Amino acid sequence: MIEYLMKLIVGLGNPDKKYQNTRHNLGQNIIINYVKSELNNSFSEKSSLLAQICETGQGINKNIFAISTDYMNNSGLTVQKIANFYKISPSDIYIIHDDLDLPVGEYKIQFDRGPAGHNGIKSIIENLNTQQFNRIRIGIGKSQNNIPVEDYVLQPFSKEELVVINNITPEIIKKIDDLTSTI
Numbered sequence: 001m002i003e004y005l006m007k008l009i010v011g012l013g014n015p016d017k018k019y020q021n022t023r024h025n026l027g028q029n030i031i032i033n034y035v036k037s038e039l040n041n042s043f044s045e046k047s048s049l050l051a052q053i054c055e056t057g058q059g060i061n062k063n064i065f066a067i068s069t070d071y072m073n074n075s076g077l078t079v080q081k082i083a084n085f086y087k088i089s090p091s092d093i094y095i096i097h098d099d100l101d102l103p104v105g106e107y108k109i110q111f112d113r114g115p116a117g118h119n120g121i122k123s124i125i126e127n128l129n130t131q132q133f134n135r136i137r138i139g140i141g142k143s144q145n146n147i148p149v150e151d152y153v154l155q156p157f158s159k160e161e162l163v164v165i166n167n168i169t170p171e172i173i174k175k176i177d178d179l180t181s182t183i
Helices: 025-036 070-086 120-130 160-180
Strands: 007-011 045-048 051-058 061-068 093-099 107-111 134-139
Touching: 007 025, 007 070, 007 160, 025 061, 025 093, 025 134, 025 160, 051 070, 061 070, 070 093, 070 120, 093 120, 093 160, 107 160, 134 160
Parallel strands: 007 061, 007 093, 093 134
Antiparallel strands: 045 051, 051 061, 107 134
């Protein structure tokens, strides 16, 4: 029997340029950084998968790094299409995303968790019909000054927050390296 060693690592975010440096695009920005700086590689547009993809490894021993070309709330369709195309089981999927429940710069790696109000994660659970995938939750802090959550997540980080995010990013990139180093 052939053992597949493929892993799918997806950074959540929104595709439009106006969202690039927002809190909600943190997962996507970390994956883009990782592919460019650590892998010295780039993404290829895969319109049938609704994603930009970077493949590393060979044959059935690959890591697939992806960012959706669709909006955050539709992330599940992208993840489902990629997982089906490459025949990747949910337990080999890693979703990197922003999290309001963690202070800025804190992160947790968890498996088999509910969406906790995150619409991108909710979409993935609905499309995969399971929550048994891995998540790297990166804190963006709670909304301040009564700013509605939907507005807060679409704002850029403050200068102070950006320093914290920039300081924690190498550690998260090391974790991604560790998770994908079986190839």
